[in-house]
Amino acid sequence: MKGESSPTAISTALRRSLSEFGIGIALILEIIIFSQLSPYFFTAENILNVSLQSSITAIIAAGMTFVILTAGIDLSVGSVVALSGVLATSALKFDVPLSTGFPLAILVALIIGIVSGSIAGVFITKFSITPFIVTLALMTIWRGTAFIYTDGRPVWGLPEEFSMLGSGRIFEVPVPTLIMLAVYIVSYIVLKYTRFGRYVYAVGGNREAARLAGINTNRILFCVYMICGALAGISGILLASRMNSGQPNAGLMYELDVIAAVVVGGTSLFGGRGSIVGTFIGAMLIGILRNGLNLLNVGSYVQMVVLGVVILLAVMLDQIRKR
Amino acid sequence: MIPLLSLHNICKEYPGVLALDDVSFELYAGEVHCLVGENGAGKSTLMKILSGAIRKNSGSTLIDGKEIEINSPIDAQKYGIGVIYQDFKLVPELTVAENILLGKEARKGNSPFIDYKKMHQVAAAVLLQLGEEIPTTLPVRELSVAQRQIVEIAKALSKKVRILAMDEPSAALTDKELKNLFRVIRGLKAEGVGIIYISHRFEEIFEIGDRVTVLRDGKFIHRCPVTEADRRSLIRWMVGRELEQEYPKVELTRGKEILRIELLNAGILQDINLILYREEIFGLAGLVGAGRSELARVIFGADPKESGKIFLEGKEVNPRSPREAIDLGIGLLTEDRNRFGLIMQMAVRENISLANLRDLLSGPFVNKAKEIAIAKKFTDGLRIKTPTVEREVESLSGGNRQKVVLARWLYTKSKLLIFDEPTAGIDIGVKYEIYNLINKLAQEGIGVIVISSELPELLGMCDRIGVMCEGQIAGILSRSDFSQEKIMMLATGGKEEVMNEG
Ligand SMILES: Nc1ncnc2c1ncn2[C@@H]1O[C@H](COP(=O)(O)OP(=O)(O)OP(=O)(O)O)[C@@H](O)[C@H]1O
Ligand SMILES: [Mg+2]
Numbered sequence: 033m034k035g036e037s038s039p040t041a042i043s044t045a046l047r048r049s050l051s052e053f054g055i056g057i058a059l060i061l062e063i064i065i066f067s068q069l070s071p072y073f074f075t076a077e078n079i080l081n082v083s084l085q086s087s088i089t090a091i092i093a094a095g096m097t098f099v100i101l102t103a104g105i106d107l108s109v110g111s112v113v114a115l116s117g118v119l120a121t122s123a124l125k126f127d128v129p130l131s132t133g134f135p136l137a138i139l140v141a142l143i144i145g146i147v148s149g150s151i152a153g154v155f156i157t158k159f160s161i162t163p164f165i166v167t168l169a170l171m172t173i174w175r176g177t178a179f180i181y182t183d184g185r186p187v188w189g190l191p192e193e194f195s196m197l198g199s200g201r202i203f204e205v206p207v208p209t210l211i212m213l214a215v216y217i218v219s220y221i222v223l224k225y226t227r228f229g230r231y232v233y234a235v236g237g238n239r240e241a242a243r244l245a246g247i248n249t250n251r252i253l254f255c256v257y258m259i260c261g262a263l264a265g266i267s268g269i270l271l272a273s274r275m276n277s278g279q280p281n282a283g284l285m286y287e288l289d290v291i292a293a294v295v296v297g298g299t300s301l302f303g304g305r306g307s308i309v310g311t312f313i314g315a316m317l318i319g320i321l322r323n324g325l326n327l328l329n330v331g332s333y334v335q336m337v338v339l340g341v342v343i344l345l346a347v348m349l350d351q352i353r354k355r
Numbered sequence: 356m357i358p359l360l361s362l363h364n365i366c367k368e369y370p371g372v373l374a375l376d377d378v379s380f381e382l383y384a385g386e387v388h389c390l391v392g393e394n395g396a397g398k399s400t401l402m403k404i405l406s407g408a409i410r411k412n413s414g415s416t417l418i419d420g421k422e423i424e425i426n427s428p429i430d431a432q433k434y435g436i437g438v439i440y441q442d443f444k445l446v447p448e449l450t451v452a453e454n455i456l457l458g459k460e461a462r463k464g465n466s467p468f469i470d471y472k473k474m475h476q477v478a479a480a481v482l483l484q485l486g487e488e489i490p491t492t493l494p495v496r497e498l499s500v501a502q503r504q505i506v507e508i509a510k511a512l513s514k515k516v517r518i519l520a521m522d523e524p525s526a527a528l529t530d531k532e533l534k535n536l537f538r539v540i541r542g543l544k545a546e547g548v549g550i551i552y553i554s555h556r557f558e559e560i561f562e563i564g565d566r567v568t569v570l571r572d573g574k575f576i577h578r579c580p581v582t583e584a585d586r587r588s589l590i591r592w593m594v595g596r597e598l599e600q601e602y603p604k605v606e607l608t609r610g611k612e613i614l615r616i617e618l619l620n621a622g623i624l625q626d627i628n629l630i631l632y633r634e635e636i637f638g639l640a641g642l643v644g645a646g647r648s649e650l651a652r653v654i655f656g657a658d659p660k661e662s663g664k665i666f667l668e669g670k671e672v673n674p675r676s677p678r679e680a681i682d683l684g685i686g687l688l689t690e691d692r693n694r695f696g697l698i699m700q701m702a703v704r705e706n707i708s709l710a711n712l713r714d715l716l717s718g719p720f721v722n723k724a725k726e727i728a729i730a731k732k733f734t735d736g737l738r739i740k741t742p743t744v745e746r747e748v749e750s751l752s753g754g755n756r757q758k759v760v761l762a763r764w765l766y767t768k769s770k771l772l773i774f775d776e777p778t779a780g781i782d783i784g785v786k787y788e789i790y791n792l793i794n795k796l797a798q799e800g801i802g803v804i805v806i807s808s809e810l811p812e813l814l815g816m817c818d819r820i821g822v823m824c825e826g827q828i829a830g831i832l833s834r835s836d837f838s839q840e841k842i843m844m845l846a847t848g849g850k851e852e853v854m855n856e857g
Contacts, residue, residue, distance in 0.1 A: 226719045227712045237698035245710040246681040304700040
């Protein structure tokens, strides 16, 4: 048997990392093009700005990667963002000192996400309903709940300090960007180096074979929806903080941006294949596109068209490379 | 005479593997041409090139002496080539009839509507040719491997073909189905169809083959009429060395009880009683659908039991999931590696360690260095043919995939290991090594149950054989009573023979 350093081993390793490369090349191309078109684009300030603007979808996309790796989908994330936003901001309005109110709000946001994920998990594992249907239902349920709870009006009048979470900076770096980086580093480690991560891929690759190899497949499925929900919950409070209000219509259509980021990043909707690095690049690709088009004063209608075209091109590039 | 089919100087390269190296092959009308070789020799690759499923790098294809180009399965069909693939190409959600007639559905006159009544009639007729009565309205996902195999064969038979390639059609079949298959093959021969037959079971080659071609490592080694070959010479051509004997049986002195099953009922299983001892190899024989795999799955907690008791080392156990069974020390190598065994997208290394990751944990992390070492140990020991342990299992040949699943369960260090068709699709050289491994497991005091459709294998390796028939244990034979006839009689329901439980 040949050693790990043999040419074939290297080519195998190369092939694997290339799956992230393909989309990486698209990202670099995009950066080059925008740098040429707009002098402001490639400045530190704008780069930080892009990272801030993409952070919220990127954080959810990390969770969505876990879900899609198991061949599932979570359509409820956008509504979870809204519900967690309005409930967390309402918690801030309790008559308690900010030192309690602040952690309480974060806790509320997290719990909303985890509860939503758990409910999805129960229906998917215990009642064997397809994830698409379960999360589609939750999507409208949570959105409706957010509107009912607020009576359709945003939650205003929040303490000043609350905006720190979404708009504050530590050493010039926006707080959401830092949270996003932390989420990606942890997700990367979990997926790549832990037993849980391995099981996520196995369940997505062949669920019955995974079960027969002694994997508690239901637990793994349950966990990935919980992770995705929790990250959507956190995103909800970040978004509320950026808008300095709890908006019941926040996060509308986020699920599409998030799923696009994951798929553009090379994760297969059939499960078992993909990576968190790919998702990160995918989320950045979409974020940069938005930012660049804004800098070029491209109208939002045209942006929609361009975004769709770029998604198609990126995925096509990926397919051509695989041949 | 012009050959029906000639393949000249075919080469096919995969990254890191030269799967076919300048191989030529020819087939005459009315001939059964057998193709043999070790796992990964390139047999399936040659068939896939013939069927247009993959493209060759170089070489030429001639039909009736005229050069043609096969670029897709549609081309192959046009030239009258039918292929039964080793890993089936059935649509699980469609019914048996829809699968058999896929692409040539019966329609109501010239309308776009499918004539289901006719579909089922036609499908049932094809199945009947094979002596099978699988309900044609059943979705394929509900069939056993053997039944799927039969449907796959029926699918190929339902087309008018001039060339029929069968890639290990017998791997999941027992003698009864095989007899029917051979009858059909003889019929096709008489009609002038050329047949390519791939198998690792030599008896079949001697029975049905006219000529045999041997491949090794992607190269042509030998070709001759079957009458000029015998087991020894075939093995020598295949493996490149002599093999002393086929079944390395060691004498074992039966130890203490390891597994006891009392009045077990589940699904088709009825009142199963069974005692298994350490240091013996226990075989389970029976026809397709007799309940052998079902019994294994219940012991392993993969399927629920309705009543009855299972004792492991004298203690009653009740595994409700494979996880619990593995924790108790029970392992099951399932049949049908593609569906129940492997995670295709994962590396060889990851597939081997999957059932025993706990052994590799430091904290929540998988110790990759140790994992690689383990994977290498098994790929070397079982001669799993792959450029590296990082290669996805998907790119391995059928037999090598089987070895990966086998490695997984060998690595679990169980107290009781159930092997369901452990040598399906495995070449003769490696079979021998697997038998040695199973012997060693038994000697170490691990309880071993072997389920096999290959009777000679059970007769050669086991200390006792339980024969199942319609969900019941029809009898248990000990080594001194072994005979093919007795087993077949029990398996088909002749229950008069009273068996000694000694
Ligand atoms: N898609 C693929 N990518 C890379 N290598 C492949 C691929 N398919 C087959 N191979 C390699 O080609 C070689 C020949 O494989 P093939 O499936 O033809 O063997 P085989 O003779 O049919 O063996 P078996 O008896 O195990 O079925 C093997 O080494 C296999 O690993
Ligand atoms: Mg093969």
